[in-house]
Amino acid sequence: MAGNAVGLGNFLRFPAQAAQHGGGAFLLPYLVSFVLMGIPLLWVEWAIGRHGGQFGHHSAPGMFDRLGRARWLKYVGVFGLFTNLTVAAYYCYIESWTLAYVWHSLVGTFRSVVPTEFFPRYLGMDAGSVTALPGEAVGWFVLTLGLNVWILSRGLAKGIETAAKIGMPLLLLFAGILAVRALTLTTEDPGVVQSPLVGLNFVWQPQLNGLVDPSTWLAAAGQVFFTLSVGMGSIHCYAAYLARDQDIALNASSAGWMNEFVEVILGGSILIPVATAYLGLNAVQAATAGGSGFGLGFLALPALFNQWGWFAPVAGALWFGLLFFAGITSSLAMGQPILAFLQDEFGMRRTRSAAAFGIATLGLGFVCVWLYPGGAFDEFDFWSGTVALVLFALGEAIIFAWIFGMDRGWAEITRGADIHIPAFFRFVIRYVTPLFILTVFVGALVKPAGRWGEAVRSVFAGDGWPFAADSVVGKVLHVGDRGYQWLDASGRFTHGFVQDMTRLLLLLVFLGCAFLVWLAWRRRAKEDR
Amino acid sequence: MTLSAWIMLGVTWGIVLFFTGKFFLMAIRKSPSGEGGE
Numbered sequence: 001m002a003g004n005a006v007g008l009g010n011f012l013r014f015p016a017q018a019a020q021h022g023g024g025a026f027l028l029p030y031l032v033s034f035v036l037m038g039i040p041l042l043w044v045e046w047a048i049g050r051h052g053g054q055f056g057h058h059s060a061p062g063m064f065d066r067l068g069r070a071r072w073l074k075y076v077g078v079f080g081l082f083t084n085l086t087v088a089a090y091y092c093y094i095e096s097w098t099l100a101y102v103w104h105s106l107v108g109t110f111r112s113v114v115p116t117e118f119f120p121r122y123l124g125m126d127a128g129s130v131t132a133l134p135g136e137a138v139g140w141f142v143l144t145l146g147l148n149v150w151i152l153s154r155g156l157a158k159g160i161e162t163a164a165k166i167g168m169p170l171l172l173l174f175a176g177i178l179a180v181r182a183l184t185l186t187t188e189d190p191g192v193v194q195s196p197l198v199g200l201n202f203v204w205q206p207q208l209n210g211l212v213d214p215s216t217w218l219a220a221a222g223q224v225f226f227t228l229s230v231g232m233g234s235i236h237c238y239a240a241y242l243a244r245d246q247d248i249a250l251n252a253s254s255a256g257w258m259n260e261f262v263e264v265i266l267g268g269s270i271l272i273p274v275a276t277a278y279l280g281l282n283a284v285q286a287a288t289a290g291g292s293g294f295g296l297g298f299l300a301l302p303a304l305f306n307q308w309g310w311f312a313p314v315a316g317a318l319w320f321g322l323l324f325f326a327g328i329t330s331s332l333a334m335g336q337p338i339l340a341f342l343q344d345e346f347g348m349r350r351t352r353s354a355a356a357f358g359i360a361t362l363g364l365g366f367v368c369v370w371l372y373p374g375g376a377f378d379e380f381d382f383w384s385g386t387v388a389l390v391l392f393a394l395g396e397a398i399i400f401a402w403i404f405g406m407d408r409g410w411a412e413i414t415r416g417a418d419i420h421i422p423a424f425f426r427f428v429i430r431y432v433t434p435l436f437i438l439t440v441f442v443g444a445l446v447k448p449a450g451r452w453g454e455a456v457r458s459v460f461a462g463d464g465w466p467f468a469a470d471s472v473v474g475k476v477l478h479v480g481d482r483g484y485q486w487l488d489a490s491g492r493f494t495h496g497f498v499q500d501m502t503r504l505l506l507l508l509v510f511l512g513c514a515f516l517v518w519l520a521w522r523r524r525a526k527e528d529r
Numbered sequence: 530m531t532l533s534a535w536i537m538l539g540v541t542w543g544i545v546l547f548f549t550g551k552f553f554l555m556a557i558r559k560s561p562s563g564e565g566g567e
Contacts, residue, residue, distance in 0.1 A: 024537065031541065197530050204534040204541075250559065254552035261549040265542055418559050419552075 006168060007330035008094055009227040010263040011175070011323060012297045015203070015271035017223045019296070020288040023202040023272075025210025029220035033440075034260060038224040040425060040433045041393055042256050044400045045230060046248035047412040049239025058240040058340035060233040061517045064396075068403040074517055076399060079392035080233025081341055081513040085357075086384035086506060087232065088148075088334040089364035090377055093137075094294050095327040096144035097122075098320045100136065101298060105305065105316025115302040116279070119295060123372055130374030130498050141369055145362055148328065152335045153354035164329045171322040172262065178319065179269040182304070185277045190307060192277045199276025199284065203268055214443030215470045221440050222386030227263055228256055229333065231389030231396075237337040249417035275300035294381075335361075345520035367505060374498030383506050387472060390441050397434040406430045447471035449479075476503075 018026045052063025060080025064073045100122065104110060109118065124132030185196045210216040225231040239248060275284045275296055287296050305316045335357050342353035368377045400409050410426050448455030449466040458466055467473045469480030478484040478496055486497035530538075 024534070027537070027541070200538075201530045201534045204538040205531060206533055206537045247559075250552065250555055253548075254556040257545070257549040257552050260545050264545050419555065 006171075006259055006262050006326055007227075008091070008098070008294070008323065008327045009223070009330075010259065010267045010326075011271065012094070012294050013226060014223060014263045014267045015275075016288045016294065016296045017219055018203050018268070019272055019275075019284050021216045021219050022207055022210055024205040025207035025213070026216055026220055027203065027210075028206060028208070029210055029217045030223060033217070033221045033224045033436075034256075036428065036436050037221060037393070037433055038228050038230060039253065039256055040429045041225075041230045041397065042228060042235070042252040043249060043413045043421070043425075044396060044409070044429060044433075045235040046239040046242075046252045047409065048396065048400060048404075049236035050242045050244070050246070050248055051412055052236065053240030053242060054244055056344070058237055058344055059337045060236050061341065061520070062344065063236055063240070064399065065521075067399055070403070073399065073403070074521060075514055076392070076395040077233070078510065078514045078517055079231075079388055079395065080236060080337060081516070082510045083232045083384055083388045083392060084234060084334040084337050085360055085513070086364060086380060086388075086509060088331055088338075088357075089361050090368045090380040090385070091327070091331050091334065092145050092148060092361060093141050093365055093368050093377070095324060095331055096137070096140040097298055098324040098327060099144055100140040101302070101320040102317045102324065105302070105313050105320060108313055110302040110306055110316065111312070116299050118302075119298045123295075125373050128492075130493055130495060131370055132373050133370060138369055141365060142362070144328075145358060145365060148331050148335060148361075149354050149358035151328075151332060152339060152357065153351045155350060164325065167322060167325040171326055172266065174319060174322060175262070175266040175270065178274075178301075178304075179266055182270050182273045182277070185274070185304075189277075191303060193280050194276050196273030196277040198281055199273040200269070202276070202281060203272050214440065214447045215468070217440045218386065218390065218444030218472075221390055221437065225389035225393055226385055228259055229330070231391075231393035232334070233337045233392070234333040237340055238333065240340075245416035247416050247418040249413060249421050250419045253419065271297050271300060274304050278303040341516075341520075345516075345523065364505075364509070367502065371498050371502065374493070375495050376498055376502040379499055379502040380506070382475070383503065390437060394434065394437040394441060397429070397437060401430045401434060445472045447474070449474075 018030075020026075048063050048067065052058075052066055055062070055066050057063045057066065059077070061074040061077030063080075064077035067073055104118070122134060122137055124134030124137065126132065182196055183200065185192050187193070187195060229235055242248065272284065275287070278300055279287070284296065284300075287299060301319065302316060305312045305319070308315050335354070338357045338360075339350065339353040342348040342356060343350065348356070364380075368380055370376075406426060406429070409429070413429075414421060446465065447468040447470070448458075449468045455466055458464065467477065467479050469475075471479075474480065478499070481496055484494075484496045486494060486500070488494050
């Protein structure tokens with residue numbers, strides 16, 4: 001399970017999110033979120049999954065249906081289909097970048113082309129255009145997605161997990177070497193413009209202002225969910241195959257903390273210091289501003305490898321190859337709940353359900369590739385990879401503690417446990433976690449442009465609530481997007497248009513998933529299941 | 530690196546290493562094949 005949890009989020013998303021949200025200002029909310037939300041939610045999800053599995057459910061809608069009598073419960077489980085499908089779409093695209101970089105490292109592309117020039121060209125970025133159809137990137141994406149679908153259709157995911165037991169220690173070893181090299185770079189080294197310790201200081205300098213910024217909390221909570229695969233539905237699916245009395249407490253704890261080790265210690269010591277060394281801190285912040293920041297690793301690390309002489313192609317291929325390996329274990333875990341839903345509810349065979357997943361992911365992934373310059377990819381990451389995870393987690397935390405009931409819930413978590421979970425966490429799961437997620441979400445939803453007190457006074461003065469540009473409502477309303485319109489003066493589609501269309505698409509996908517759940521339960525009623 | 534950054538780094542790394550090591554070792558001891566959970 002740790003192999004599945006450790007993925008691209010640890011090495012690429014975490015440092016970029018930290019950089020984007022003020023370094024040390026991000027880290028405190030992140031750590032608090034991990035303890036008060038991440039770990040309790042891991043236990044909750046494993047418990048919901050194992051419980052649902054006893055009734056033959058291997059995807060979230062069925063599992064939630066079994067947590068209470070209300071008919072609407074299964075529709076909360078729609079998130080467990082939606083997030084896996086939409087995150088898999090853009091995640092496979094990033095995964096394909098790592099595969100492409102294995103190839104380009106081996107053929108020595110980065111010796112002749114500067115990575116900061118190569119990457120935008122690879123993505124087909126062209127100033128002024130909101131679309132791109134980069135042949136090479138599309139090719140690698142289709143290959144990566146095809147590989148995922150093939151593995152899923154052959155039922156080889158278990159084999160991949162087994163292989164991950166070899167690949168994962170190798171990745172950690174190599175990450176350790178990279179971290180040491182990153183932190184020992186000096187301005188005397190060729191190409192280094194700033195000390196990597198400036199980057200490390202940026203990440204670790206405590207800044208208390210992050211604690212009062214709801215957007216930082218939302219980003220931190222979103223990263224905890226993303227990296228632990230919490231709020232997605234993939235952990236539920238994995239746990240559904242466990243026996244009734246099999247331990248979940250120790251499994252969840254060891255997977256969660258191992259993930260943190262990789263993310264905070266290794267992930268936090270490589271990308272930002274290396275990127276700061278070769279690009280400078282200002283460029284690092286600029287490269288991650290406003291988006292997911294996944295691209296930073298592809299801009300910075302080849303520059304480091306280039307300094308390693310004859311070993312550069314091997315190092316690049318090894319690093320990006322292992323990263324691909326870590327990524328594919330995660331994307332396969334995203335595919336499994338979709339396949340399980342189609343098999344459980346519609347009686348589809350594995351090959352057909354894998355093909356259905358592949359077609360849906362290809363369509364959604366194509367939008368991310370084609371409209372990447374217009375911001376579709378970042379929209380996917382924000383709405384599916386952050387907001388939806390937080391919403392699903394909020395729903396499941398409330399349902400588990402208050403509808404399923406804490407007595408039954410606690411018994412479910414602790415049954416067969418190989419560790420003693422302090423009773424304190426019973427209180428945390430019941431009160432703190434739901435309240436915490438609710439506060440984070442509502443805060444991020446309506447975050448004002450200035451101080452909260454000023455915003456309240458603005459309401460009483462009749463001027464309305466001044467939504468911040470990075471609040472959820474602010475994003476929906478395009479606050480701060482001056483001259484927001486769908487067409488520019490030349491009649492070309494704008495970023496605003498791409499953003500709105502991507503949001504509409506995601507909404508339609510969610511409704512489509514809900515319709516499938518409705519259809520499945522109508523089928524169940526007819527068959528008297 | 531400032532002193533407060535070093536303290537923050539040291540405390541966080543210490544906590545993460547402690548719990549990762551603790552649960553990892555427990556998982557290894559529990560697993561008869563020595564595979565460490567799954």
